[in-house]
Amino acid sequence: YRRTDTHWSNQGALVAFNQIIRKLKTWFPAVEEIADSELMFSEIEHSGDLAYLMHLENKVKEVATVVSVKNPCSRVDQYRRVTGELYETLVYKGPATAPLETGCENRELTVLLIQDSFGSGLRPYLDERFKRVFYSEKFDFNELKEFIVALRPDVVIDERVARNLTLALRHDRELETRLLKKQFDQAGLVVFDLSSDDEQNTIVAQFDVAVSKQKDGYA
Numbered sequence: 307y308r309r310t311d312t313h314w315s316n317q318g319a320l321v322a323f324n325q326i327i328r329k330l331k332t333w334f335p336a337v338e339e340i341a342d343s344e345l346m347f348s349e350i351e352h353s354g355d356l357a358y359l360m361h362l363e364n365k366v367k368e369v370a371t372v373v374s375v376k377n378p379c380s381r382v383d384q385y386r387r388v389t390g391e392l393y394e395t396l397v398y399k400g401p402a403t404a405p406l407e408t409g410c411e412n413r414e415l416t417v418l419l420i421q422d423s424f425g426s427g428l429r430p431y432l433d434e435r436f437k438r439v440f441y442s443e444k445f446d447f448n449e450l451k452e453f454i455v456a457l458r459p460d461v462v463i464d465e466r467v468a469r470n471l472t473l474a475l476r477h478d479r480e481l482e483t484r485l486l487k488k489q490f491d492q493a494g495l496v497v498f499d500l501s502s503d504d505e506q507n508t509i510v511a512q513f514d515v516a517v518s519k520q521k522d523g524y525a
Contacts, residue, residue, distance in 0.1 A: 309368050311354025316373035319427030320345075326428075327435070330461060334415060340375070340431050348372045373430075379410035380433040388440065395452035396445065403444040405453070413437040415460040420447055420474075425465040436461075446473050 308315045314322060324339040331337060352370035353363045360366070387393075387404040396404060405418075416438040419425050425441065432439050440457065442450060447464055454462060466474045517524055 308352060308354050308370050310352065310357045310366055312356060313354065313424055314427045315370065316427065316430075317371060319424075320373055320431060323428050323431040326463065334460070337415065337435060340434065344375055344377075344434075346374050346376050348374070375430055375434055378430070378434065379412065380408045380439075384408050392453060392456055395456050397449045397452075398445075400444075405440045405442040405445070407438065407440050408433055409436060409438040410434055411437065416440075416457065417461040417463065418442065418450070418454065418457065418459045420445070420450065420462070420464045422465065422467055422470045422473075424467050428465070446476070448476065448478055 307313070307318055320340060327337055327339045348371070349369050350372050351367050353367045357363045357366040385406045385408045387401055388407050389404075393399075393404055409416075410433060413436050415436050417432060417436045418440045419428065419432060420442050421428075422443070425443075429439075429441065438459075440459070442453075445453070447462075464474050
């Protein structure tokens, strides 16, 4: 992190990106981390959001390291808002809120990043590793279901800083009903049955509690 900012620095975002890639390699072995040899480093004078919160942006500054890709395949000036059929799947129509699209032609995969402000630090690196990259700042996962069905991305990443986790963890009645139905169908012992499809669609999870004995009591 930078000293005057709550967000990842470019270096911090690179660490986060490479950790994401290591997880993705389980399913897509060809996807690569960003190597130091692909990068160049420079320094700028920076005043981040911590300084702005105190209205000291003109007085409190720091020297910050900027990490850039030497020969980027995609550039910020190539970003464009989605249009056409993908745009029509959006819950709320508004050109300024539509997801951004970019990418690198010599790659293979498509990724959708559902993000808050921290996700912007990942963009220079995602741009280099995916053929099609989509960034959604205004819509959450539930609002993007039709968009995802139409796009059929290889990867969906939902990035949230801790204070925004409630947005990613909202109840999804459709998903919960499907999971409960799957668990019911796989159960070896039936203790409760609703034969009506309408009734089954109203089942939702309320509590999931486990109690275990610890050395100093139960938890």
